[in-house]
Amino acid sequence: MRGLLDKRVLITGGAGGIGLATAKRFLEEGSRVAILDRDAAACRSAQQQLPGLQGTILADVSDDKAVARAFQELDGLFGGLDVLINNAGISIRQPFLSITPEQWRTVTGVNLDGVFLVAQQAARRMLAGNGGVILNMGSTNGLVGYHYYADYNAGKAGVIELSRSMALELGPTIRVNAVCPGFIMTPMQEAEYTPEMRRSFENKIPLRKLGKPEDVAALFAFLASDEAAFISGQYFVIDGGEIAGGLASQA
Numbered sequence: 548m549r550g551l552l553d554k555r556v557l558i559t560g561g562a563g564g565i566g567l568a569t570a571k572r573f574l575e576e577g578s579r580v581a582i583l584d585r586d587a588a589a590c591r592s593a594q595q596q597l598p599g600l601q602g603t604i605l606a607d608v609s610d611d612k613a614v615a616r617a618f619q620e621l622d623g624l625f626g627g628l629d630v631l632i633n634n635a636g637i638s639i640r641q642p643f644l645s646i647t648p649e650q651w652r653t654v655t656g657v658n659l660d661g662v663f664l665v666a667q668q669a670a671r672r673m674l675a676g677n678g679g680v681i682l683n684m685g686s687t688n689g690l691v692g693y694h695y696y697a698d699y700n701a702g703k704a705g706v707i708e709l710s711r712s713m714a715l716e717l718g719p720t721i722r723v724n725a726v727c728p729g730f731i732m733t734p735m736q737e738a739e740y741t742p743e744m745r746r747s748f749e750n751k752i753p754l755r756k757l758g759k760p761e762d763v764a765a766l767f768a769f770l771a772s773d774e775a776a777f778i779s780g781q782y783f784v785i786d787g788g789e790i791a792g793g794l795a796s797q798a
């Protein structure tokens with residue numbers, strides 16, 4: 548991709564799954580990459596797997612004070628920021644009527660508040676520097692309803708609207724977009740899904756396969772690069788065609 552060489556890139560939730568694959572991809576593009584994650588053991592493992600990482604910063608994205616401290620650490624490391632991959636997120640499977648107020652706050656606290664807190668710190672630095680790109684992690688769950696993830700779905704829908712609003716206020720200096728994956732097989736899900744579960748998901752997807760973390764990493768790389776210089780305020784679905792149809796399209 549054009550324009551990623553030597554760019555200073557921060558990836559939240561970068562110690563695992565899609566975030567780790569994205570860190571690897573940006574290192575391959577010649578970027579300078581740091582990750583921010585709340586899992587210390589996973590950060591150590593990421594640093595071992597990707598020795599090119601410039602740093603790992605420990606913080607919980609849902610804690611505003613921890614995020615502010617993390618960015619002071621980042622200032623010492625990079626002295627600014629060009630690209631933010633705002634990826635950290637969690638989900639808890641639970642019927643709507645069983646979601647406790649505490650669970651609601653935990654899930655939206657990471658997935659929506661966390662995206663806001665990190666984006667605000669990043670945007671201040673990009674505006675003071677040479678501009679930049681912010682890519683927020685949404686989901687197909689933010690676009691259509693899914694059973695048993697009401698808190699997650701609502702938070703991801705919020706991320707999509709937050710991204711549009713940020714694009715309006717932060718342009719022309721910063722481009723902002725959201726990325727909305729469908730089923731992506733991270734190592735954790737690989738261990739969790741039985742072969743039957745996997746087949747049933749695959750059968751619902753026109754491309755008849757689940758996505759790989761590297762597929763999403765490639766989309767992040769494109770959207771962060773100069774190839775996407777005229778793209779802002781949008782969301783990009785990467786789901787093998789899963790949500791292309793409605794009920795009427797089901798065979």
Ligand SMILES: NC(=O)c1ccc[n+]([C@@H]2O[C@H](COP(=O)([O-])OP(=O)(O)OC[C@H]3O[C@@H](n4cnc5c(N)ncnc54)[C@H](O)[C@@H]3O)[C@@H](O)[C@H]2O)c1
Binds near residue numbers: 637
């Ligand atoms: N895997 C999928 O199918 C899928 C689909 C759509 C969207 N997403 C989104 O992609 C993102 C990454 O998902 P993944 O599947 O790679 O998950 P994962 O669990 O494999 O990785 C998430 C990473 O985020 C970190 N993290 C979690 N909460 C954090 C917090 N409060 N502060 C800092 N770090 C935190 C974890 O330690 C972990 O390293 C999430 O936002 C998720 O909602 C995933």
